[in-house]
Amino acid sequence: MSAREAILTRVRTALGRRAGDAVPEPGPPRMAVPNVDVEQRIAMFSAALEKLAGKPFVAESCEQAGEYVRSVIAGRSAISSRSPILEKCGVACPVGIDRHRAACAESAAGITSAEYALADTGSLVMFANSEEARLISLLPPVHIAIIERSQILTGLDELLSIAPRPADISSSMVLITGTSRTADIEQILVRGVHGPGEVHVIIL
Amino acid sequence: MTTSAANIRSTLENANLQLAIYTSTARLIQKRRGALAGDLLPDYQELRDEANRLKRHTIDHLDYYLELFEKNVTAHGGNVVYCETATDVADFVLGLAKKRGARLIVKSKSMTTEEIDLNHRVEHHGLEAVETDLGEYIIQLAGQRPYHIVAPALHMTRHEVADVFSSKLGVPQEIIPENQTMIARGVLREKFLAADIGITGANFLIADSGALVLVENEGNARLTSSAPKIHIAIAGIEKLIPRAQDLAVFLKLLGRSATGQALTSYTSFLSGPRRPGEVDGPEEFYVVLLDAGRTKLLENPERRQSLYCIRCGACLNHCPVYRKIGGHNYPWVYSGPIGAIITPQFHGAARDPWLPYASSLCGACAEVCPVKIDIPKLLLDLRADVAAYKEHAGASSAERFAFRAFAFIMRRPKLYEFVTRLARMLAPQREGWISRLPLGIAPGPVKQWLSQRHLPAPAAKSFRELWRQR
Numbered sequence: 125m126s127a128r129e130a131i132l133t134r135v136r137t138a139l140g141r142r143a144g145d146a147v148p149e150p151g152p153p154r155m156a157v158p159n160v161d162v163e164q165r166i167a168m169f170s171a172a173l174e175k176l177a178g179k180p181f182v183a184e185s186c187e188q189a190g191e192y193v194r195s196v197i198a199g200r201s202a203i204s205s206r207s208p209i210l211e212k213c214g215v216a217c218p219v220g221i222d223r224h225r226a227a228c229a230e231s232a233a234g235i236t237s238a239e240y241a242l243a244d245t246g247s248l249v250m251f252a253n254s255e256e257a258r259l260i261s262l263l264p265p266v267h268i269a270i271i272e273r274s275q276i277l278t279g280l281d282e283l284l285s286i287a288p289r290p291a292d293i294s295s296s297m298v299l300i301t302g303t304s305r306t307a308d309i310e311q312i313l314v315r316g317v318h319g320p321g322e323v324h325v326i327i328l
Numbered sequence: 329m330t331t332s333a334a335n336i337r338s339t340l341e342n343a344n345l346q347l348a349i350y351t352s353t354a355r356l357i358q359k360r361r362g363a364l365a366g367d368l369l370p371d372y373q374e375l376r377d378e379a380n381r382l383k384r385h386t387i388d389h390l391d392y393y394l395e396l397f398e399k400n401v402t403a404h405g406g407n408v409v410y411c412e413t414a415t416d417v418a419d420f421v422l423g424l425a426k427k428r429g430a431r432l433i434v435k436s437k438s439m440t441t442e443e444i445d446l447n448h449r450v451e452h453h454g455l456e457a458v459e460t461d462l463g464e465y466i467i468q469l470a471g472q473r474p475y476h477i478v479a480p481a482l483h484m485t486r487h488e489v490a491d492v493f494s495s496k497l498g499v500p501q502e503i504i505p506e507n508q509t510m511i512a513r514g515v516l517r518e519k520f521l522a523a524d525i526g527i528t529g530a531n532f533l534i535a536d537s538g539a540l541v542l543v544e545n546e547g548n549a550r551l552t553s554s555a556p557k558i559h560i561a562i563a564g565i566e567k568l569i570p571r572a573q574d575l576a577v578f579l580k581l582l583g584r585s586a587t588g589q590a591l592t593s594y595t596s597f598l599s600g601p602r603r604p605g606e607v608d609g610p611e612e613f614y615v616v617l618l619d620a621g622r623t624k625l626l627e628n629p630e631r632r633q634s635l636y637c638i639r640c641g642a643c644l645n646h647c648p649v650y651r652k653i654g655g656h657n658y659p660w661v662y663s664g665p666i667g668a669i670i671t672p673q674f675h676g677a678a679r680d681p682w683l684p685y686a687s688s689l690c691g692a693c694a695e696v697c698p699v700k701i702d703i704p705k706l707l708l709d710l711r712a713d714v715a716a717y718k719e720h721a722g723a724s725s726a727e728r729f730a731f732r733a734f735a736f737i738m739r740r741p742k743l744y745e746f747v748t749r750l751a752r753m754l755a756p757q758r759e760g761w762i763s764r765l766p767l768g769i770a771p772g773p774v775k776q777w778l779s780q781r782h783l784p785a786p787a788a789k790s791f792r793e794l795w796r797q798r
Contacts, residue, residue, distance in 0.1 A: 128410040131565065131619045135391045138626035147392045150385050153573035154378050224607060229521060245591045257607035258554040262547060280580070280591070284573045291404060291537035291572070291599035295609060296554070299595040304547040307587070308463030308481055309489055309505040310348075311355040317462055317509055318516065319547025319594070 155281035165243040165276040166327055172246030176302025177315060178323040180246075189326045190214040193235060193268055196324055200232035202264075206255045207237035209270050209328070224257065234264035234320070238271050238300075240286075241325070244279035247301040248325065251294035258296055267300075267320040272328045336657050345483060349654050352482045353645040359588025360642060360696070369580065378577045380700040383636035386535075386568050390626070393535040393568045394617065400538025404600030406613035413620055414444030417562060420616065421446070421527070422453050428558065430455070430524030434516075436542070436549040437461035438529025439639055440562050440618060442474060442661045446527070457527075458519045460548035462512050469496040475655035476663065478586050478641035483654055516548070526552035526610070530563035531638065532578060533615070536571045539599035540615060543582055545592050553598055559610040561598075565617050566635035572597070578638065581698035585640035621674040631706060634670050636699040643693035643703060649686050659683065665693035669706045677713035678721075684710035745792060752786045 125133075136142060160168070170180035183189035190213040202217055210216040215235055219227045228234065236256055240249040248269055252258050261267045277283050280299075290297040304319030315321040339345060364372055386393050398408040411417045424430070433450065435441065435457055447457045447468070459468040463481035467474060470492045474480035481489070490503045493511060502508055528549055530540040540561050542549040553559045569578065583589040602609030626632055644650045644664030655663040659680045660671045668683050677684075684707045693703040719728070737744050789797075 126410070127412050127416060130412055131410050131617070131623065132391050132394065134619070134623035135394065135565070135626060138623055139388060139390065141389070141391055143391070145392075147389045148385075150382060150570045150574075153571060153576060154375070155573060155576045221607060225521075229517075242591075247591055252602070252606045252609055254605040254607065258550070259608050262550055262554070281576050284576050289537050289572050290597050291400070291534075291539045295404065295598065295600050295603050295606060295613075297597040298550065299591060299597075301589075301591040301593050301595070303593065305545050305593055306462045306509060307545075308461070308466070308479060309484070309486055309508060311352045311479070311482075312505045314506050314509040317513060317546040317548070318460070318520075318551055 153284070155285055157282045157285055158278050160243065160278050162273055162276070165278065166273055168243040169241055169246055169276050169325075169327070172244060173302065173323075173325060174246075176246055176323075178246060178302050178325060181324065181326045183326050183328050186213045186328065189270055189328055192324075192326055193270070196266065196268055197233050201230060202233040202235055203227045203231040203260055204235035205237065205257060205260050207270075208255075209237045209272065210235055213270055213328075215270075225259065228257075228259040228263040231264045233266040233268055234260040234262075235268045235270070236261050238269050238275065239297075240283060241271050241276045241327075242279050242283060242299070242301075243276050245299075245301050247299045249277075249283060250298050250300060251290070252296040253294055258298070261298075261300060262319050265316060265320055266322045266324070268324045268326070270326045270328060276327070336653050339654050339657055340652060344485065345654065346652075348483050348485055349651055352476075352479060353651050356479070356587065356641070356645040360585060360645070361588070363584040363588035363590065369584065372581075375577055375581055376698055376700050379581055379638075379698060380636065382569060382574050382577060383699050384633070386570055387566060387626070387632055387635055390565065390568065393570060394565060396535040397533055397538055397568060397615075398617075400536065401600065401613075401615055402538070404538050404613075405603070406538065406600040406615060409614055409616045411616050411618050411620075414446075414449070417444055417616055417618060418446060418449035421450055421525075421560065422455070424558070424560070424614070425450070425455055425525060428524065430558070432519065432523045433457040433525045433527055434519050434523040434552050434556065435459050435464075436526075436528045436544065436552040437464045437480070438527070438562060439474070439477060439661060440529050440564055441527065444562075444618070444620060446562070458516070458523075460516050460519070460552060461544075461546060462509060462548075465512055465516065466492060469493070473656070473661055476641060476644055477639050477666075483656075520551045520555045523552075523556040525558045525560060526554075526556040527560045527562060528552050530561045530567055530615070531582065532569050532575065533563055533567045534570075534572050534575075534597075535568055537597075537599055539572065539597055541575065542594075542596040542598065543579070543592050544594050544596075545587070545589075547594060550594050550596055553596060554609050557610055558612045558614070559598075559601070560614045560616060562616040562618060564635075565619060565622055566637075582638055582640055585642040585696065585698040625670070625673050631673060631709065633701050634666075634673060634706060636701050637666050637670075638699055639666075640698055642696040642698065646692040646696050648688060648690060648692070653686070658686075665703045665707075666701075669701075669703055669710065672710050672713065677710065677717045681714045681717065684708075684714055745790070748790055752788075752790075755786050 173180045193215045204217045238248040303315045306317045459465045466481045476482040531543045532541040601613040650664040658667045
């Protein structure tokens with residue numbers, strides 16, 4: 125008997141079930157999406173991100189967004205994703221796939237967009253796809269993201285009601301909530317352990 | 329992994345260690361309280377009920393959800409590997425490493441791999457396995473096991489970390505936690521980029537998506553699961569939940585209960601290897617589903633709830649026993665109240681008969697448990713196992729005699745009144761009399777017991793007497 129069969133058989137014996145026995149529905153998922161207007165979402169998102177030492181910036185125009193990004197990078201090296209919004213703001217600097225990993229490891233800043241943002245927790249929601257990679261928001265010490273205000277959802281419940289099965293969309297969905305941090309030594313907070321210690325989110 | 333009275337005594341007498349445990353758990357208690365205060369999470373109690381209900385539903389139909397999960401992982405190009413024992417997991421990892429010519433493994437914190445002692449098993453065969461969570465890395469260098477489910481190096485001071493780093497990494501003594509963290513970052517960054525295999529655990533396995541969820545703060549789990557070409561996640565079969573949407577319940581509870589965070593820095597939702605068109609990510613994706621004793625826990629419908637645990641560590645922080653004896657005096661990798669209920673069920677009542685008694689039954693653990701495991705109830709239940717075992721082993725004749733005498737008296741009201749009156753006459757009418765008894769005459773265990781007690785003087789009249797005179 126394979127390990128699979130052995131385990132499934134033991135589980136069924138312990139539970140008093142047989143293969144193919146019916147399973148009742150687990151009941152409706154417990155989610156509630158509040159009604160919050162866009163301005164309020166921006167305010168909530170900014171406040172939540174600031175609490176986590178992240179830096180929100182509401183830009184009036186693409187030019188202003190681009191300027192802000194350049195001022196953060198301040199002449200250091202950067203790598204960007206292939207999101208069209210970065211092109212529009214004039215801050216796109218993607219590299220070819222063969223250089224991708226090395227560039228992520230060497231760059232001071234990673235510039236991306238995000239699929240959504242969550243207002244109540246100050247999170248960015250990123251899917252891996254042909255535009256957004258996993259490592260750009262992870263390896264460089266500074267992460268800069270440009271999003272549009274329409275992408276800000278109220279919170280986790282709204283995200284899971286829009287994307288009930290994230291696996292249908294991408295192999296990787298990551299919620300980024302503030303900076304990389306640890307408190308493993310004497311419960312003292314240190315930022316930027318393995319991921320970025322600095323996170324900027326520009327809202328257009 | 330032995331526990332002895334001498335080890336516990338040395339923990340209790342180590343003032344620095346006591347301070348480290350006390351302040352760290354106090355901070356964690358404070359953080360949790362801060363995240364649940366006022367109306368920050370108004371439906372907290374309803375969420376706990378729902379989490380308990382969802383876990384019960386999943387565990388009660390686990391065979392169905394295992395197969396559903398497997399089907400969906402496979403549909404996304406991943407592989408599910410069932411393992412019955414710790415050895416099976418090591419054999420799988422070693423076999424895959426050999427086939428792919430892999431030498432270096434990076435690991436992100438996982439209690440399940442601690443449980444099966446995976447690092448030593450693979451290192452024995454010439455592979456290098458590096459822990460990448462900062463706390464876990466420190467204790468790996470120090471050659472210890474985790475002190476706490478969430479904060480593995482909770483017991484170490486910055487000075488001890490400085491010693492470990494300078495002796496194991498050859499760096500100068502550095503006592504500032506920020507700089508210590510940067511030293512680890514530098515060393516581990518090289519490992520991430522060079523690693524052939526990344527091994528993670530899983531906080532949740534999502535049946536309807538064939539996905540796993542990793543909850544973390546440092547980014548090491550993200551790196552472990554996306555930098556190497558091969559990602560292996562090792563999880564107990566009890567980690568399943570039915571749907572991605574159920575995360576709306578569990579994620580709200582886990583971060584707050586563990587570290588007082590609404591969401592941790594990173595929540596990764598991973599399903600299968602990199603897909604066509606995706607820029608990066610692993611080329612191979614395996615989920616190891618581990619039994620290693622879990623199906624034994626399923627047999628008893630009451631005790632099954634031990635498998636609901638989402639490893640937040642809140643019961644450890646709030647336990648007066650854990651906060652005195654610390655993590656290493658528990659006989660297995662799972663410490664605190666949750667360890668006290670799962671260890672005897674995995675290993676049997678005979679191996680550590682004292683463990684279910686390592687609790688004052690104050691109920692703090694049940695009060696803070698986000699999935700509402702009735703830990704005190706299970707501890708009592710397991711004490712019955714120990715009593716039955718002792719009875720069987722014939723090791724409890726004195727205890728049996730005492731309880732028989734007690735039962736004999738309790739069944740006879742007249743005799744009971746006589747005995748209590750006698751006790752009142754004999755005991756001095758003063759507070760604290762019992763600690764002033766000439767303890768020299770009391771036998772060992774009784775002496776120990778009495779030395780820690782402060783009994784009030786008996787009342788002048790018993791309740792039954794007052795009742796009659798009313």
